Amino acid sequence: MTPMTLEIYNRIQALPPGSILVTGGNGIFSFMLENSPATIACLKQMARQHLRIVNVPLGIENPPFFKYCIDAAGVDESVGGPWKYGRDYVALPYLPGGESTRILFLKDVKQTVNTDIYGTPISQIPLMNDVKDASSFAYWIDSSGTDIPSLVRTSIAMYNLPVIGFTHAYYYSVYTPYLAMYPGKIWLTNGIIGGAQYETLMNIKGLGHSGIDTYQLVSIYFYALFILGNIVMHFGKKEEEQ
Amino acid sequence: MISSDLWVWLSVGLTLAIWSTLYKATKFFRWAQYTYIAVVVSHSVVTGIGTLRDRFVPLTTGINYLLILSLILGIMSLLISWRKYAWMASIPIALMVGLGAGLSLYTLINTDFLGSIRSTLTEATQIVGVAPATALANSARVIITVLTAFYFLFTIRLKGPASRLTTVSKYLLLMVFGFTVGNALTSYNTYFVASLKRVLVEWLGFGV
Numbered sequence: 001m002t003p004m005t006l007e008i009y010n011r012i013q014a015l016p017p018g019s020i021l022v023t024g025g026n027g028i029f030s031f032m033l034e035n036s037p038a039t040i041a042c043l044k045q046m047a048r049q050h051l052r053i054v055n056v057p058l059g060i061e062n063p064p065f066f067k068y069c070i071d072a073a074g075v076d077e078s079v080g081g082p083w084k085y086g087r088d089y090v091a092l093p094y095l096p097g098g099e100s101t102r103i104l105f106l107k108d109v110k111q112t113v114n115t116d117i118y119g120t121p122i123s124q125i126p127l128m129n130d131v132k133d134a135s136s137f138a139y140w141i142d143s144s145g146t147d148i149p150s151l152v153r154t155s156i157a158m159y160n161l162p163v164i165g166f167t168h169a170y171y172y173s174v175y176t177p178y179l180a181m182y183p184g185k186i187w188l189t190n191g192i193i194g195g196a197q198y199e200t201l202m203n204i205k206g207l208g209h210s211g212i213d214t215y216q217l218v219s220i221y222f223y224a225l226f227i228l229g230n231i232v233m234h235f236g237k238k239e240e241e242q
Numbered sequence: 243m244i245s246s247d248l249w250v251w252l253s254v255g256l257t258l259a260i261w262s263t264l265y266k267a268t269k270f271f272r273w274a275q276y277t278y279i280a281v282v283v284s285h286s287v288v289t290g291i292g293t294l295r296d297r298f299v300p301l302t303t304g305i306n307y308l309l310i311l312s313l314i315l316g317i318m319s320l321l322i323s324w325r326k327y328a329w330m331a332s333i334p335i336a337l338m339v340g341l342g343a344g345l346s347l348y349t350l351i352n353t354d355f356l357g358s359i360r361s362t363l364t365e366a367t368q369i370v371g372v373a374p375a376t377a378l379a380n381s382a383r384v385i386i387t388v389l390t391a392f393y394f395l396f397t398i399r400l401k402g403p404a405s406r407l408t409t410v411s412k413y414l415l416l417m418v419f420g421f422t423v424g425n426a427l428t429s430y431n432t433y434f435v436a437s438l439k440r441v442l443v444e445w446l447g448f449g450v
Contacts, residue, residue: 033436034429060289093296094289100345114299121299152357153349170429173421180365180383181357192432210443214435222431 004179005038005197008164008187012042015138017050020131022161023141024056024066026098026150035145037195037208038166040073042141044202047075047083052127054137056105056113057094059144063117066091069143072207086125091117099150106134106159134159142166148175148188156185163187166194243447254445257437362387390414 015021023039046053055066070089075081083089092113095101105112109131115121122128130136140155142148142165155161162185167175169191178186189198192215196208245251259274298313300306315334322331365380372380393411400408442448 032433033439034432060286063289094293096293096297098342100342103345115296119296149354150346152353153346157349157353168429169432170422170425173425177358177361178353180361181353191428192435210439211432211435214439214442215432218431218435218438 001197001200002190002194004187005189005194006201008042008189009045009198009201011139011164011187012045012051013049015049015051018052019138020052020054020127020136021046021139021141022054022056022137023143024058024062024092025102025140025142025144025147026059026062032145032168033207033211034168034191034195035143035166036069036072037192037206037211038189038198039069039141039143039195040206041195041198041202041204041208042164042166043069043073043075044204047073047081047088050082050088051138052087052130053089053141054127054131055089055091056102057092058098058101058147060094062144063091063094065143086116086120087127090122090125090127093117099154102150102154103158106155106161108133109136134161137161139164146171148178148186152178152182152186156182160185165189167191169193245445245447247444250440250444254441257440261437358387386414386418390418 043053055062057063057066070076070083071079073081075083075089077084085091093115095105095113097104101112109128110122113122116125116128134155140151140161140163142151142163145165145167148163148165148167148171151163151165155163165175165186165188167188167190172188172190172194175188179188189195192208192211194208196212199206199208256274256277259268259270262268263271298309301309301313315337318330319334320331321327322335362384366384369377369381369384389407389411392407393415
């Protein structure tokens with residue numbers, strides 16, 4: 001267990017019930033195995049803690065990704081979960097404009113978005129009545145795994161809104177300098193292993209666990225191929241020399 | 243037990259069709275490739291139509307007439323595909339680029355540029371009197387940052403033993419590139435794991 005994953009878990013755990021978080025963003029989603037496990041586990045934790053969340057899609061892949069995570073987490077009341085749409089979570093429609101839209105959204109939510117994804121005016125959605133601007137949110141949860149530089153520039157630098165990111169393994173290494181730049185403002189999990197760690201904290205065995213198990217098996221297979229390839233090449237070279 | 247979910251079968255069918263290219267260029271691969279592109283494009287179009295409907299509600303309901311400007315600029319940007327009037331598309335594109343650059347440039351300098359310098363200087367002051375692991379990490383980060391920056395110093399031509407610093411910087415850069423490639427491979431490996439899991443666990447039911 002890395003201290004960073006533990007700290008993210010503890011921070012979510014420490015939020016008072018009713019706190020609102022914002023998620024979504026840009027980037028590559030495609031239901032990837034890397035950022036889903038931590039996102040799903042975190043949604044479960046939020047629902048358990050009676051927190052609320054608003055999803056802000058800045059990429060077109062985001063709305064189905066959010067729905068997938070909500071379904072996989074089993075937090076909606078239709079499947080026996082504690083969350084009710086509109087009261088505890090809201091899915092906004094795709095907002096074009098990328099970083100500029102994020103800046104506007106955090107400045108004035110109601111000026112930036114008019115309806116939710118189903119076309120309901122946001123004035124008729126109970127949760128959205130408690131949302132005004134960046135100060136309404138406790139954290140920006142980046143489930144895209146690729147959006148951290150933009151979030152550092154906007155959420156942290158402009159609005160002092162801390163960021164939690166469930167990043168891909170590759171991007172984790174690229175984004176780690178931000179951890180040193182903004183200590184106490186940004187926290188990241190590392191790819192699928194970060195998701196598996198979050199699942200362990202939530203005492204569940206989901207995508208992260210099965211993914212990391214498969215990953216280990218695939219790694220053994222790759223190492224075996226690597227060794228086999230070298231042996232074949234070694235003897236092939238000897239034959240050529242002869 | 244093999245899955246009875248039609249979507250899982252479709253998903254696995256596409257996965258196997260993509261994998262078929264490992265054998266040779268097959269019709270199955272081409273079918274999967276075209277299907278994927280068609281799905282992505284149609285999803286973008288449907289999302290785009292939905293976005294137009296949602297974003298212009300204040301205009302159609304008379305709440306915000308200024309949105310007519312966005313609508314006109316949006317239509318102008320579509321003219322890029324019409325050679326005669328393509329120049330008109332340059333106006334909204336220039337506005338978008340200018341707005342985006344203007345909004346993010348200040349914070350970009352403050353975060354990525356000044357922020358990096360600030361954090362390196364902070365770490366430089368936290369080498370002595372801290373935990374050994376922190377001291378090692380901080381000193382490594384400070385030394386590597388300074389030496390890597392040294393590689394891009396072209397103003398002065400280094401001679402003698404000092405020129406070896408450039409060689410060290412080059413190796414450090416190569417190390418960083420190596421780590422980056424290694425991490426990228428880890429990510430790509432996960433994509434493979436995802437598709438393997440789809441076939442073995444979700445479809446064939448192994449380990450369920």
